[in-house]
Amino acid sequence: MPGTVVMGVIFVDIKGFPFGAYHATGTNLGSIKFVHGGVSRNVAEDMARIGMPVTFVTLGDATPMSREAMERLEAQHIDLRYSIHVPQNGVGLWLAVMDEKGDLAGSTSQMPDTTPLERYLQEYGDEIVGGADCVCLEMDMGESISDHIVALAQKHKKDLYCVCANLSVVLRRPDLLRYTRCFICNDIEAEKLLEHPVPRTDPDAAVETILQYGRSMGLRSMVVTLGAFGCVYYDSITGDAGYCPAHRVEMVDSTGAGDAFFAGVVSGLTRGLPLGKAAAAGTRLAALTIQTDEACCPSLPDFWEE
Numbered sequence: 461m462p463g464t465v466v467m468g469v470i471f472v473d474i475k476g477f478p479f480g481a482y483h484a485t486g487t488n489l490g491s492i493k494f495v496h497g498g499v500s501r502n503v504a505e506d507m508a509r510i511g512m513p514v515t516f517v518t519l520g521d522a523t524p525m526s527r528e529a530m531e532r533l534e535a536q537h538i539d540l541r542y543s544i545h546v547p548q549n550g551v552g553l554w555l556a557v558m559d560e561k562g563d564l565a566g567s568t569s570q571m572p573d574t575t576p577l578e579r580y581l582q583e584y585g586d587e588i589v590g591g592a593d594c595v596c597l598e599m600d601m602g603e604s605i606s607d608h609i610v611a612l613a614q615k616h617k618k619d620l621y622c623v624c625a626n627l628s629v630v631l632r633r634p635d636l637l638r639y640t641r642c643f644i645c646n647d648i649e650a651e652k653l654l655e656h657p658v659p660r661t662d663p664d665a666a667v668e669t670i671l672q673y674g675r676s677m678g679l680r681s682m683v684v685t686l687g688a689f690g691c692v693y694y695d696s697i698t699g700d701a702g703y704c705p706a707h708r709v710e711m712v713d714s715t716g717a718g719d720a721f722f723a724g725v726v727s728g729l730t731r732g733l734p735l736g737k738a739a740a741a742g743t744r745l746a747a748l749t750i751q752t753d754e755a756c757c758p759s760l761p762d763f764w765e766e
Contacts, residue, residue, distance in 0.1 A: 463513025468500020
């Protein structure tokens with residue numbers, strides 16, 4: 461059984477860490493690391509590391525970076541049977557500079573060419589979605605891919621989750637969110653969609669804000685992270701709504717925290733947890749991730765028991 465099917469692209473993250481205080485307009489001595497990344501790739505690996513069966517639908521190319529990324533995924537027992545390879549431009553690049561606290565100071569990304577993956581999903585998408593437990597789709601790959609996979613999820617009655625890094629499709633097509641089991645985003649992304657601030661320091665007001673938006677858009681459920689202040693959530697099916705505080709930990713690198721949170725919430729819902737407990741699982745996984753300089757959490761075979 462494919463388990464959770466994640467559809468998206470692989471990135472290689474090039475990350476710079478200053479030795480001292482970061483100066484945006486000056487020279488910063490520090491260290492530079494190459495890390496396997498990409499939102500969907502991170503989500504797939506995070507899910508596998510907490511014991512969830514995962515199939516990753518992606519593309520790679522002939523570069524050593526691509527081969528290494530695929531080998532790392534296979535080492536986590538992620539099913540790559542539906543992944544394809546192209547001669548070049550199959551893997552994206554993300555250049556990121558961190559500040560002295562481990563927060564992102566600036567970044568530039570280079571997207572891979574997703575045209576071959578779009579053609580592949582047109583041919584095999586019905587088989588892939590039909591065999592999935594649920595589907596996590598990186599909607600930033602394009603509107604036509606999103607339309608196609610949304611339609612297939614509806615056809616096969618599969619829960620669909622939207623993975624988004626830049627909202628490039630979602631801002632044009634917010635109607636697609638109505639077909640998701642739960643829409644998960646951060647407060648900055650939520651404010652772009654809602655065109656209304658989501659107060660980080662007032663959880664009650666934040667809950668009311670997403671309740672109003674979710675009802676107006678006809679969303680089944682929604683979770684919005686509030687950075688170091690935790691997250692708020694609501695579920696229109698059960699009527700459950702509330703706030704989940706963040707864990708107080710020492711941050712090494714904040715990148716990948718949102719991906720880990722997404723992976724924890726979706727995995728919790730897939731395991732039958734109510735949304736509040738699924739949000740707590742995502743919160744814990746994000747806290748574990750920011751304590752490492754990797755984009756994903758360490759392997760946690762006892763995650764659900766704890």
